[in-house]
Amino acid sequence: DAGVTQSPTHLIKTRGQQVTLRCSPKSGHDTVSWYQQALGQGPQFIFQYYEEEERQRGNFPDRFSGHQFPNYSSELNVNALLLGDSALYLCASNSGGGWELFFGEGSRLTVL
Amino acid sequence: RKEVEQDPGPFNVPEGATVAFNCTYSNSASQSFFWYRQDCRKEPKLLMSVYSSGNEDGRFTAQLNRASQYISLLIRDSKLSDSATYLCVVLGAGSYQLTFGKGTKLSVIP
Numbered sequence: 183d184a185g186v187t188q189s190p191t192h193l194i195k196t197r198g199q200q201v202t203l204r205c206s207p208k209s210g211h212d213t214v215s216w217y218q219q220a221l222g223q224g225p226q227f228i229f230q231y232y233e234e235e236e237r238q239r240g241n242f243p244d245r246f247s248g249h250q251f252p253n254y255s256s257e258l259n260v261n262a263l264l265l266g267d268s269a270l271y272l273c274a275s276n277s278g279g280g281w282e283l284f285f286g287e288g289s290r291l292t293v294l
Numbered sequence: 295r296k297e298v299e300q301d302p303g304p305f306n307v308p309e310g311a312t313v314a315f316n317c318t319y320s321n322s323a324s325q326s327f328f329w330y331r332q333d334c335r336k337e338p339k340l341l342m343s344v345y346s347s348g349n350e351d352g353r354f355t356a357q358l359n360r361a362s363q364y365i366s367l368l369i370r371d372s373k374l375s376d377s378a379t380y381l382c383v384v385l386g387a388g389s390y391q392l393t394f395g396k397g398t399k400l401s402v403i404p
Contacts, residue, residue: 224394281328
């Protein structure tokens with residue numbers, strides 16, 4: 183049973199560029215959340231997708247957008263990258279009835 | 295005041311010691327509480343949920359005090375494998391957003 187998978191695992195971008203990160207949820211899960219974790223900080227909620235809609239959004243600018251596909255996989259897009267966007271981006275999935283989040287190993291983004 | 299606050303540590307304890315972590319949260323309407331564990335450069339994983347009556351899972355005991363908006367985690371008989379960062383997590387009322395604290399780093403020393 184595959185857990186949450188994310189790609190790519192590492193990437194380097196320059197300021198102003200755009201990035202797309204991908205996530206496949208754990209089998210049987212229909213809800214996907216994205217978190218940003220800066221060094222030495224706890225994960226910060228970006229948004230959550232359910233039934234292909236953004237169900238809730240954290241305190242992140244519109245440069246951060248996402249999508250959920252019919253197979254429940256999800257993408258996180260970040261436009262006009264800033265140095266401060268350098269972080270570990272974590273995808274987490276859960277089933278509608280439960281609160282335990284299962285995290286992927288993350289995509290580590292470095293913005294130069 | 296931050297939504298979820300934890301002492302960042304580090305806590306350096308010898309094997310076999312008992313160690314306690316505390317966490318406070320600002321939203322009195324918060325409905326659910328959890329402790330997650332995160333190993334170095336790995337993803338967070340659920341350690342245990344926290345209930346008002348307190349709950350225990352082997353060497354781990356979690357307590358919730360709603361009146362004081364305070365959550366605790368007690369680890370007894372510490373093992374080397376307990377070395378990790380422990381994240382206090384709160385779910386707000388009517389929310390789908392889990393709010394994480396910064397984490398408390400534990401190092402268990404031989």
